[in-house]
Amino acid sequence: MKDNRFVKGRIKSVTYSVIGAWKLLTSEHSIMVQFSLGVAVTIAGFYFDISATEWMLQILAIGLVMAIEGANTAVEKICDFIHPDFNPKIGFIKDIASGAVFFAAMAAVAIGAIIYWPKVAAFF
Structure with a gap:
């Protein structure tokens, strides 16, 4: 008899990931x-x-920003759970996580500018 635990485990993992992505998309502005x-x-x-x-770079940029935004949200939720009241050390941690999103977003803006600036400029 074949052992299907590995396959079933991977399917469960993907299911949890999809549920997490849906929760992220529907609850975080x-x-x-x-x-x-x-x-x-x-x-x-x-x-x-x-x-x-250009499609590959654009998809990579979108995925990077969304992934880092998700990680930032997770860090913020953990920080709020551990220490719900204001704490400068928790604020520092949250600021760093937010800074990671900023770097990813700026890279995505640069990629978008490189891809679209010449195409938009051609209209003028």
Whole structure:
């Protein structure tokens, strides 16, 4: 008889990941904004008929920002759970996590500018 625990375990893991992604998308305003921007640039990608390489970079940038935003949210929730009252050390930790989102977002903005600036400028 074949051991299916490995496969069943992976399916469970993916299920939990999808549930977590759904919770993130439906409960956190920052991720809703990031997701909406991701949808907007995806529509722009189809409109401007970007290349395969540009698609790869755009998808990577969207995924990076969404993933770091999710990790930032998790850090904030853990901090709030551990120490619900204001604490400067907890604030420092939350600021660092938020700074990671800032770096990812700025990289995504740079990628977007490199991809779309020439295409938009061609209209003028």
